[in-house]
Amino acid sequence: MNKLTQGGPLGRRNFLARAAVAATVASLAEGAKALTSTRQAGVRTEVCAKPVDDTVPFWGPHQAGIATAMQAHTYFIAFDLVTEQRDDVIRLLQAWTTAAAQMSRGPARFDPKADPQARPAESGAAVDLPASRLTITFGFGPTLFQTKDGRDRYGIAARRPEALRELPVFVGDQLVPERCGGDLSIQACADNPQVVEAAVRRLARLANGVAVMRWAQTGFSGSFPHGQTGRNTMGFKDGTLNIPTQDASAMDKFVWAGEEAPAWMRGGSYMVIRPIRISLEHWDDMTTAFQEETVGRHKTSGAPMGKHGEFEALELERTQADGQPVTNENSHAAMSAPENNDGAQILRRAFSYDNGIAKIAERWPPWRQLVTFDAGLLFQCYQRDPRAGFIKMYKKMATIDMLNQFTTHTGSAIFACPPGVEPGGYIGQHLFT
Numbered sequence: 297m298n299k300l301t302q303g304g305p306l307g308r309r310n311f312l313a314r315a316a317v318a319a320t321v322a323s324l325a326e327g328a329k330a331l332t333s334t335r336q337a338g339v340r341t342e343v344c345a346k347p348v349d350d351t352v353p354f355w356g357p358h359q360a361g362i363a364t365a366m367q368a369h370t371y372f373i374a375f376d377l378v379t380e381q382r383d384d385v386i387r388l389l390q391a392w393t394t395a396a397a398q399m400s401r402g403p404a405r406f407d408p409k410a411d412p413q414a415r416p417a418e419s420g421a422a423v424d425l426p427a428s429r430l431t432i433t434f435g436f437g438p439t440l441f442q443t444k445d446g447r448d449r450y451g452i453a454a455r456r457p458e459a460l461r462e463l464p465v466f467v468g469d470q471l472v473p474e475r476c477g478g479d480l481s482i483q484a485c486a487d488n489p490q491v492v493e494a495a496v497r498r499l500a501r502l503a504n505g506v507a508v509m510r511w512a513q514t515g516f517s518g519s520f521p522h523g524q525t526g527r528n529t530m531g532f533k534d535g536t537l538n539i540p541t542q543d544a545s546a547m548d549k550f551v552w553a554g555e556e557a558p559a560w561m562r563g564g565s566y567m568v569i570r571p572i573r574i575s576l577e578h579w580d581d582m583t584t585a586f587q588e589e590t591v592g593r594h595k596t597s598g599a600p601m602g603k604h605g606e607f608e609a610l611e612l613e614r615t616q617a618d619g620q621p622v623t624n625e626n627s628h629a630a631m632s633a634p635e636n637n638d639g640a641q642i643l644r645r646a647f648s649y650d651n652g653i654a655k656i657a658e659r660w661p662p663w664r665q666l667v668t669f670d671a672g673l674l675f676q677c678y679q680r681d682p683r684a685g686f687i688k689m690y691k692k693m694a695t696i697d698m699l700n701q702f703t704t705h706t707g708s709a710i711f712a713c714p715p716g717v718e719p720g721g722y723i724g725q726h727l728f729t
């Protein structure tokens with residue numbers, strides 16, 4: 297096992313802690329500087345001298361929204377193509393690229409000279425709102441290349457990457473067809489929910505007559521200030537041991553498609569997305585001790601069992617006086633650790649979701665609670681090859697992870713997210729040329 301997977305001095309397990317401390321110190325120093333200079337200048341209330349640049353570049357070697365630090369909101373949507381014409385697909389991807397690049401640049405403005413008889417390009421819902429770190433990430437599902445009945449609608453079946461196959465059925469899956477699959481996907485993420493909603497609406501409208509909406513899910517993240525790890529709706533820190541996106545060699549090794557992929561996909565990444573319903577009523581009724589045993593970490597600190605610091609090494613081999621492991625072998629932390637998955641790692645970018653409540657059965661017997669929260673985790677991960685990433689990991693986890701008592705996978709999809717584009721190009725251009 298290399299230093300990266302061991303969490304050695306250069307490994308991800310220390311990298312995040314150091315980066316977070318450095319960022320906090322730097323931001324405190326900046327804050328102090330800004331405050332001092334404002335006081336010296338005698339300005340009354342303005343603390344921030346410069347406007348904050350909250351745009352994430354759309355153009356570049358990789359699509360934005362993969363290595364980008366998690367935003368607070370997301371809107372994921374999958375589409376099915378209804379056209380039989382390859383040129384329609386190309387035109388749609390061109391239109392999506394232009395609109396996405398434009399929206400990522402910053403606030404939309406009303407055009408004072410606009411013809412009131414013309415249909416405006418966008419709703420106006422995001423007019424004057426800051427870019428809010430908007431990213432728009434596009435993906436291609438396996439059915440874009442070949443439909444389930446074998447039709448090669450757009451002449452690209454021979455270009456499908458080996459890694460892009462429908463996911464296998466896992467133990468315990470209760471997939472709802474209306475929350476699975478899709479020929480194309482769009483994910484908008486930003487720190488403002490209205491910005492993501494406006495972006496998706498504009499892109500969906502561009503698809504009129506060419507593609508229809510198949511399924512969608514919005515989500516939010518518990519991002520905490522100063523680089524702290526956010527908590528998910530189960531109350532645990534989620535993301536402690538993720539691949540540090542600043543570590544280029546880890547990203548090349550585990551996230552970006554390389555030489556093994558067809559040329560059009562190199563620099564892209566395969567994304568698995570699964571809405572996982574969490575039985576929150578059941579979970580909230582558990583003792584903290586049982587919750588910690590299930591997750592395999594302490595709730596308050598996020599530290600490994602029996603330790604105090606969030607970023608301390610897991611050391612799964614530690615045993616108690618009676619010989620039992622300190623961290624339950626079936627806990628989520630143990631089951632998902634690279635040490636137990638031949639070194640496999642994925643870049644997680646999961647958001648929580650909350651669709652309100654849902655009736656799950658008729659009211660019988662009368663004392664049973666039959667309306668539950670329709671909420672959970674919009675699990676999402678990126679990897680260089682899903683066979684060595686999600687599929688490898690989850691095959692085993694699906695059978696014996698203690699977390700499964702509280703979770704149900706209700707949807708599932710896989711998409712090849714092609715590399716980024718330079719100005720003048722369009723998303724997926726090299727797949728079609």
Ligand code: HEM
Nearest residue numbers: 532533534535536537572632633634673675686689690703
């Ligand atoms: C509702 C479902 C899930 C919840 C609430 C959840 C929550 C968590 C939490 C709290 C941690 C520990 C902190 C951390 O390192 O981030 C964790 C770690 C992790 N989870 Fe999940 N998770 C869920 C589903 C999944 C699934 C389906 C997979 C993929 C197969 C997965 C893969 C991982 C991985 C790879 C780690 C880090 C392990 C390590 O690097 O040592 N999780 N998860």
